[in-house]
Amino acid sequence: PRSFRIVVLPGDGIGPEVVSQAVRVLELVSSSSSDFDLKLETHDFGGCAIDKTGEPLPPTTLKACQEADAILMGSIGGPKWGVDAKIRPEPGLLALRKTLGLYANIRPANLASESLLEYTPLKPSVAQGVDMIVVRELIGGLYFGTRKEQGVEPDVDTAWDSMIYSVSEVQRITRVAAQIALAADPPLEIHSIDKANVLAASRLWRKVVTETLSKEYPQLKLDHHLVDSAAMLIVASPKRLNGVILTENLFGDILSDQSSVIPGSLGLLPSASLAGAPSAPSADFKPTPGLYEPIHGSAPDIAGKGIANPIGTILSAAMLLRYSLGLEAPAKAIETAVRKVLDTPELGGHGLRTADLGGSIGTTELGDHIIEVL
Amino acid sequence: PRSFRIVVLPGDGIGPEVVSQAVRVLELVSSSSSDFDLKLETHDFGGCAIDKTGEPLPPTTLKACQEADAILMGSIGGPKWGVDAKIRPEPGLLALRKTLGLYANIRPANLASESLLEYTPLKPSVAQGVDMIVVRELIGGLYFGTRKEQGVEPDVDTAWDSMIYSVSEVQRITRVAAQIALAADPPLEIHSIDKANVLAASRLWRKVVTETLSKEYPQLKLDHHLVDSAAMLIVASPKRLNGVILTENLFGDILSDQSSVIPGSLGLLPSASLAGAPSAPSADFKPTPGLYEPIHGSAPDIAGKGIANPIGTILSAAMLLRYSLGLEAPAKAIETAVRKVLDTPELGGHGLRTADLGGSIGTTELGDHIIEVL
Numbered sequence: 221p222r223s224f225r226i227v228v229l230p231g232d233g234i235g236p237e238v239v240s241q242a243v244r245v246l247e248l249v250s251s252s253s254s255d256f257d258l259k260l261e262t263h264d265f266g267g268c269a270i271d272k273t274g275e276p277l278p279p280t281t282l283k284a285c286q287e288a289d290a291i292l293m294g295s296i297g298g299p300k301w302g303v304d305a306k307i308r309p310e311p312g313l314l315a316l317r318k319t320l321g322l323y324a325n326i327r328p329a330n331l332a333s334e335s336l337l338e339y340t341p342l343k344p345s346v347a348q349g350v351d352m353i354v355v356r357e358l359i360g361g362l363y364f365g366t367r368k369e370q371g372v373e374p375d376v377d378t379a380w381d382s383m384i385y386s387v388s389e390v391q392r393i394t395r396v397a398a399q400i401a402l403a404a405d406p407p408l409e410i411h412s413i414d415k416a417n418v419l420a421a422s423r424l425w426r427k428v429v430t431e432t433l434s435k436e437y438p439q440l441k442l443d444h445h446l447v448d449s450a451a452m453l454i455v456a457s458p459k460r461l462n463g464v465i466l467t468e469n470l471f472g473d474i475l476s477d478q479s480s481v482i483p484g485s486l487g488l489l490p491s492a493s494l495a496g497a498p499s500a501p502s503a504d505f506k507p508t509p510g511l512y513e514p515i516h517g518s519a520p521d522i523a524g525k526g527i528a529n530p531i532g533t534i535l536s537a538a539m540l541l542r543y544s545l546g547l548e549a550p551a552k553a554i555e556t557a558v559r560k561v562l563d564t565p566e567l568g569g570h571g572l573r574t575a576d577l578g579g580s581i582g583t584t585e586l587g588d589h590i591i592e593v594l
Numbered sequence: 595p596r597s598f599r600i601v602v603l604p605g606d607g608i609g610p611e612v613v614s615q616a617v618r619v620l621e622l623v624s625s626s627s628s629d630f631d632l633k634l635e636t637h638d639f640g641g642c643a644i645d646k647t648g649e650p651l652p653p654t655t656l657k658a659c660q661e662a663d664a665i666l667m668g669s670i671g672g673p674k675w676g677v678d679a680k681i682r683p684e685p686g687l688l689a690l691r692k693t694l695g696l697y698a699n700i701r702p703a704n705l706a707s708e709s710l711l712e713y714t715p716l717k718p719s720v721a722q723g724v725d726m727i728v729v730r731e732l733i734g735g736l737y738f739g740t741r742k743e744q745g746v747e748p749d750v751d752t753a754w755d756s757m758i759y760s761v762s763e764v765q766r767i768t769r770v771a772a773q774i775a776l777a778a779d780p781p782l783e784i785h786s787i788d789k790a791n792v793l794a795a796s797r798l799w800r801k802v803v804t805e806t807l808s809k810e811y812p813q814l815k816l817d818h819h820l821v822d823s824a825a826m827l828i829v830a831s832p833k834r835l836n837g838v839i840l841t842e843n844l845f846g847d848i849l850s851d852q853s854s855v856i857p858g859s860l861g862l863l864p865s866a867s868l869a870g871a872p873s874a875p876s877a878d879f880k881p882t883p884g885l886y887e888p889i890h891g892s893a894p895d896i897a898g899k900g901i902a903n904p905i906g907t908i909l910s911a912a913m914l915l916r917y918s919l920g921l922e923a924p925a926k927a928i929e930t931a932v933r934k935v936l937d938t939p940e941l942g943g944h945g946l947r948t949a950d951l952g953g954s955i956g957t958t959e960l961g962d963h964i965i966e967v968l
């Protein structure tokens with residue numbers, strides 16, 4: 221059987237709890253197939269790594285990640301390593317993204333189950349049928365441009381950052397968006413988001429997205445929205461942005477978080493950060509390196525209580541199988557099992573739910589149910 | 595009586611229609627008072643100015659604006675002067691803001707009337723009680739930093755913009771936010787929004803906001819949110835951001851538009867852009883120059899039909915009286931009249947509403963009703 225190396229980074233807060241359920245799922249998937257074999261190894265990352273080694277991304281962790289076929293992460297950060305701390309977890313995450321070249325962040329936002337409509341903050345008629353995938357450029361723009369801190373000469377009273385994009389950076393993320401749009405049947409529409417009425421980087425963005433798609437993927441539908449107007453649409457009529465939302469790093473940070481509250485709980489949503497277009501099964505198949513994590517944070521307030529929702533992490537494991545390893549069948553199986561469990565009536569008429577969704581079952585118990593259905 | 599000069603810029607699309615109703619209101623207010631006198635003069639601005647003179651902000655218009663005590667604007671832009679046009683209206687607006695030093699953009703988002711709850715895209719329980727005022731820095735940051743277009747040497751394949759802030763720019767907008775917070779009883783909380791975990795300009799922002807408020811306004815409550823997390827809150831539990839949302843130019847562009855869809859129609863909301871803190875009545879009173887406009891666009895699809903909602907513009911005129919001219923009483927009277935008209939049951943049980951709110955009365959007719967109540 222083909223063998224894949226998967227690095228597991230449980231991280232901080234509820235990270236270890238939710239990751240352990242996703243690890244059980246991956247182990248089950250691995251042991252039930254004679255086609256492939258998943259080798260999991262765990263490493264320190266984030267706040268816990270700062271405590272142990274003085275840095276959020278120790279060299280051994282980085283090396284393991286560089287050699288891995290894919291990475292499954294929990295969540296990092298917490299009050300102990302807060303805004304005022306000298307050494308913080310977030311730069312470790314940014315360094316990991318940059319070093320591994322994870323330029324494509326992919327975040328679906330949809331209602332995993334109709335039975336969740338009661339949790340969305342939107343009117344059910346507005347939320348029902350929302351199905352978008354944010355494809356965010358992840359290692360360019362304001363995040364990685366040159367900057368100057370306040371207090372630095374020549375002008376100690378100013379600070380600045382720069383938003384820079386090159387043609388090739390925009391081309392490659394556009395191609396990832398196109399691949400994802402084409403994987404659906406019928407292909408998804410692409411909504412490119414920018415601020416081209418003000419920013420030079422956005423004018424480049426709009427031009428390159430338009431040219432790349434019309435040359436290489438003329439069959440795909442494309443439209444453009446200004447970021448302010450997209451932020452309105454995501455609240456007022458999100459379905460108008462169904463399909464793929466393609467955008468640069470900072471706009472993607474804002475819009476993907478904004479859209480992620482539509483399904484009603486952050487605990488449900490997965491994410492992928494890829495170093496290339498998703499793997500397609502083929503003769504000369506090679507895994508696409510990627511980092512997979514739930515979109516929620518480390519939730520220090522509920523850490524250690526065994527009540528966190530593991531679904532976002534379990535669905536991240538499904539994305540890992542699909543996008544990095546090209547294993548569509550087990551990815552689908554996991555997604556189907558999750559939906560089934562969410563829809564199973566529990567005593568009282570609700571599905572089997574953790575506290576974030578008004579239920580009362582624990583992290584491990586929900587894992588048990590998903591494993592069982594699988 | 596004191597005399598004030600007000601420049602009126604009807605602009606494009608529905609601009610002239612909605613502005614003419616606000617002008618009627620201002621004329622009524624002026625003629626009913628022996629304390630003050632409003633002198634209104636109309637000038638070309640935006641697309642219509644491009645058509646007449648070749649530029650969106652002709653020198654005569656700019657000069658009139660510079661000499662005015664306040665400016666009332668409709669809306670500018672339209673397909674005729676779209677993204678691909680050589681000369682576009684938006685740079686005229688940016689130049690007007692910059693030349694007049696309009697650094698403080700103020701945008702309330704609240705439900706003018708409980709009877710409008712049916713139009714919000716949020717669940718009524720989520721939207722009810724939302725009452726926020728976005729205070730956006732308007733002439734700094736990415737909008738006005740140096741930039742380089744694609745195609746320009748030395749690297750024709752890149753484009754960049756810069757986000758720059760100075761200590762004094764952040765101080766002055768913080769003081770405006772504080773004045774607005776203090777004008778309410780009890781004073782409003784201030785929520786400062788940044789991306790301090792990534793951007794140097796945001797770290798300066800957070801430091802200066804914190805220091806300015808703790809030194810000069812220690813009685814005000816302040817907290818900080820990252821922009822991605824604020825974008826989630828505005829959808830998921832907007833009331834947690836009730837009070838003043840204080841933020842930089844681009845984040846303010848996005849968040850103010852996002853929050854403006856909560857009340858259910860963009861047609862209802864006013865805005866102010868000020869060159870200083872709001873005027874307070876005092877012995878040595880001097881008007882604060884400001885530009886007032888509804889937040890909606892020029893809506894070319896319904897222009898000329900006489901069905902646009904004039905309320906956003908009428909409420910902008912109220913803000914003009916309050917913030918630029920220090921005339922609180924007529925400002926309040928206008929706001930009360932608008933609320934009363936919205937709450938008046940019409941045949942069929944709805945208030946007197948324009949089409950955007952499911953009603954059937956026209957722009958002028960709604961103006962008539964408001965004038966009558968006034």
Ligand SMILES: CC(C)[C@H](C(=O)O)[C@@H](O)C(=O)O
Binds near residue numbers: 313314473791792822
């Ligand atoms: C932790 C932070 C630097 C990060 C980002 O802004 O990219 C986070 O918000 C995310 O979206 O993964």
Ligand SMILES: CC(C)[C@H](C(=O)O)[C@@H](O)C(=O)O
Binds near residue numbers: 418
């Ligand atoms: C027209 C555009 C340049 C402008 C902006 O981005 O500031 C508009 O969106 C606004 O918010 O007034």
